[in-house]
Amino acid sequence: MTDRNLTEKVKVELADRSYDILIGEHVLLGAGKHIKSVLPDAKCAIVTDENVAAIHLEALLENLKAEGIEAAPIILPAGEATKSYAHLQTVIEAIIEMRLERGDAVIAFGGGVIGDLAGFAAASVRRGMNFIQIPTSLLAQVDSSVGGKTGINSPQGKNLVGAFYQPRLVLADTTVLDTLSEREFRAGFAEVIKYGLINDAGFYNWLEQNWDGIKKGGKERIHAVATSCRAKAAIVARDERESGERALLNLGHTFGHALEGITKYQSDVLVHGEGVAIGMVLAHAFSARMNQSSPDDTQRVKTYLEKVGLPTDMSGLRNHVKSANQIMDFIAQDKKVSRGNLNFILTHGIGQAYIAKNVPAAEVHAFLTEALES
Ligand SMILES: NC(=O)c1ccc[n+]([C@@H]2O[C@H](COP(=O)([O-])OP(=O)(O)OC[C@H]3O[C@@H](n4cnc5c(N)ncnc54)[C@H](O)[C@@H]3O)[C@@H](O)[C@H]2O)c1
Numbered sequence: 314m315t316d317r318n319l320t321e322k323v324k325v326e327l328a329d330r331s332y333d334i335l336i337g338e339h340v341l342l343g344a345g346k347h348i349k350s351v352l353p354d355a356k357c358a359i360v361t362d363e364n365v366a367a368i369h370l371e372a373l374l375e376n377l378k379a380e381g382i383e384a385a386p387i388i389l390p391a392g393e394a395t396k397s398y399a400h401l402q403t404v405i406e407a408i409i410e411m412r413l414e415r416g417d418a419v420i421a422f423g424g425g426v427i428g429d430l431a432g433f434a435a436a437s438v439r440r441g442m443n444f445i446q447i448p449t450s451l452l453a454q455v456d457s458s459v460g461g462k463t464g465i466n467s468p469q470g471k472n473l474v475g476a477f478y479q480p481r482l483v484l485a486d487t488t489v490l491d492t493l494s495e496r497e498f499r500a501g502f503a504e505v506i507k508y509g510l511i512n513d514a515g516f517y518n519w520l521e522q523n524w525d526g527i528k529k530g531g532k533e534r535i536h537a538v539a540t541s542c543r544a545k546a547a548i549v550a551r552d553e554r555e556s557g558e559r560a561l562l563n564l565g566h567t568f569g570h571a572l573e574g575i576t577k578y579q580s581d582v583l584v585h586g587e588g589v590a591i592g593m594v595l596a597h598a599f600s601a602r603m604n605q606s607s608p609d610d611t612q613r614v615k616t617y618l619e620k621v622g623l624p625t626d627m628s629g630l631r632n633h634v635k636s637a638n639q640i641m642d643f644i645a646q647d648k649k650v651s652r653g654n655l656n657f658i659l660t661h662g663i664g665q666a667y668i669a670k671n672v673p674a675a676e677v678h679a680f681l682t683e684a685l686e687s
């Protein structure tokens with residue numbers, strides 16, 4: 314079997330809402346067939362952004378047409394600012410105008426911005442239409458297309474408005490990532506590294522050895538995407554709505570989301586994966602400060618993220634991030650906050666993340682003050 318024919322299937326086990334993630338080269342060429350096997354009669358709205366539409370939309374439309382699937386696109390501006398009330402309204406009204414019924418489908422064809430927005434629209438129109446994810450960024454293939462978190466940002470914080478709403482199918486064509494910019498590929502890779510750091514030191518070691526192969530494509534890339542999806546699917550199957558363990562997937566996000574909020578979701582300043590990269594280093598450093606892990610592990614993570622070309626501290630955000638208080642204001646809106654208490658994902662070392670409850674705000678403030686001064 315050549316690499317080209319290698320397709321991995323990961324199942325997200327959620328009883329009657331279970332679904333498959335198909336991962337491999339040229340999976341998109343079978344999109345129509347795969348969609349028909351799940352939804353034989355559905356018409357589709359394809360939500361996408363201008364970048365993805367310019368490169369990949371025609372091929373998808375032709376593929377669906379060849380299978381007799383009626384489909385029309387809704388094309389949005391690219392970038393994090395699109396995950397907004399205004400664009401949610403645009404998408405919802407376009408779907409309604411198309412007269413799509415509940416049994417029809419919304420396809421998210423793009424990165425995580427499109428996936429989160431289209432998923433929330435699908436959850437909302439007629440109280441829930443069918444939803445299919447065709448992720449085109451590395452980040453979306455390894456993370457956002459899996460697990461059913463959908464939503465938009467608010468000025469007060471990331472993803473503060475949304476719903477848990479699972480897709481019926483996820484199609485991840487790893488060759489589509491060849492057209493992704495280097496910056497966005499790196500940003501998505503931060504979420505891949507996250508899985509190693511959470512609970513799989515062996516995967517983290519493998520990632521340290523295989524960054525070049527994953528960038529290049531082929532079987533290393535497929536392995537990285539499939540391992541990430543398997544890791545996420547396992548956690549989601551046990552804790553779909555984040556009443557416990559799922560919070561581990563938030564490693565690096567409490568700090569990262571705050572930085573995204575402070576920089577006002579401007580993708581030219583900071584994208585999600587970059588915020589997560591900085592956040593993961595901060596989470597390791599804060600764990601070491603709280604005597605939970607070794608500073609050597611923080612250094613190891615920092616060194617690897619730097620090698621990949623990701624930001625690892627807040628020095629590039631000095632025009633935006635002025636004080637620890639500013640960060641604390643966003644942290645107070647984090648969805649893990651409970652009865653006003655801060656809950657963080659901290660670590661005992663590589664692959665040993667844990668949920669830390671009631672972390673003293675004064676400690677976090679002091680840590681951030683030092684981090685901003687260094
Ligand atoms: N729901 C979840 O579980 C979850 C998980 C992780 C992240 N997210 C969310 O995902 C978002 C980030 O996703 P993202 O990093 O994919 O950002 P994105 O959707 O903005 O995509 C990144 C950029 O790459 C472009 N692009 C995408 N695919 C391309 C391709 N194949 N070729 C060329 N260009 C392409 C897009 O147009 C965009 O400019 C954030 O809003 C984050 O909060 C959600």
Ligand SMILES: O=C(O)C(=O)C[C@@H](O)[C@H](O)[C@H](O)COP(=O)(O)O
Pocket residue numbers: 456460462471472504555559560562563566648
């Ligand atoms: O799926 C999850 O659960 C995650 O936390 C994955 C994260 O990578 C993702 O960025 C998610 O959108 C963050 O969720 P939030 O609940 O903190 O907004």
Ligand SMILES: [Zn+2]
Pocket residue numbers: 456504566585589
């Ligand atoms: Zn994330």
